[in-house]
Amino acid sequence: MKHIIFLTILFIVTKGYGQIEKQTTMDTIKTERFKKGWDKLKEIDGEAGEKVIESLKDISPELGTFIIEYAFGDIYIREGLDLKSKEIAVVSALTAMGNAQPQLKVHINGALNTGSTINELKEVILQMSVYSGFPSCINAMNSLKEVLNEREMQGIKDTIGDFSNTLIADRLKTGELELSKLDSTQVEKLKLAYNEFSPELVQFVLEYGYADIFSRDNLDNKYRQIATISALTALGTAESQLKFHINAGFNIGLTETEIKEIMLLMTIYSGFPSAINGMNVLKEVINNRNSDK
Structure with a gap:
């Protein structure tokens, strides 16, 4: 009888130790990841x-x-996209979504900490007026202003950065030129699609979107496309436009790895469904480009 009780106790203790050992290992893994x-x-x-x-x-x-x-x-x-690019992507996505001002302020801080200048962030926010409208940009610009005031009070001196020196003589022609830099066929496609039904839309897309905004020369074209791709992925409502800007991103030098990292990054900020949809669009663009070669 004593032997049975001893063996029972030994089994319970041994089992319990195994569970503790397993839990300790899990906690160690969690701690390292944390x-x-x-x-x-x-x-x-x-x-x-x-x-x-x-x-x-x-x-x-x-x-x-x-x-x-x-x-x-x-x-x-992950190392497929540098930290400055990641924070530009997040600032643009949160600006476009327009419903996460506290988180936007955190990532404006992050963007300034990882190499973005004040004027680069202003440009990213201005550019979102094309994709998510002026109200979202007004809110984001106010958040930027608040962050800069807070950082100044902490004694942080952020780099102002370059101002735009672009001079526009003819807004329509400038817009056509800027859009053609991204895709040489897109101006004609735009006109073919809308000139008869709404020529004003064609005019405003070219004059405002590409002349007034995209022609400004104080944000690198790479960052402009990263900002646009991340915003359109986060919004999840503009598949054809996302497809165009992924193509444009490839045309101006973004890599497949960099764009994949944007999609993975969006799992955090707009969720897995939008990231999955974005990854599917990316896959389609890559397949089309490969078939055209």
Whole structure:
């Protein structure tokens, strides 16, 4: 009888130890992943990001953990797209979505911390007027102003950056030229599609979208396409336009890897469905380009 009791106790203790050992291993893995994410969060967003995580502790510490582990431990540590480009993509997406001002402020901080100048961020926000309208841009510009005031009060001196020196003599011709830089056939396609039904739309797309905005010379064309691709992916309502700008991105030098990273990044900010749709559009564009060769 004593032997039976001893063996039973030994079995329970051994089983319990195995569970503890397994749990300890899981906690170690979690801790390593958490640490990587936390280090990346501090590198990008500094104090602003830490405040967000701290604010979740009393309501949902799990959410804070998932943000650190997935967003920063899984996605941001990937090397296919540099940090400056990632933060430009996020600022443009959050501006376009227009419903996450506190998070936008965190990533404006992050963009400034990872190499964007003040004027580059102004350009990204101005460009979103083409894709998500003026109200979203007004809100984002106010968020930028608030962040800059807060950083100035902390003694942070951000780089102003270049101002646009573009002089436009003929807005329509300038718009046609800028659009043709992205795709030599697109002006004619635009006119063919809408000249009879709404010539005003063609005019305003070319004059405002491409002459007034895209011709401004103080934001690199690479960043302009990253901003547009991420915003259109996040919005999830403009597949044909997303297809065009992915093509345009390839035409001005973006790589397949860089665009894939934009889609993965959007899983954090607009969710997996929009990222899946964006990845499918990217796949279609690549297949079409390969078949045309």
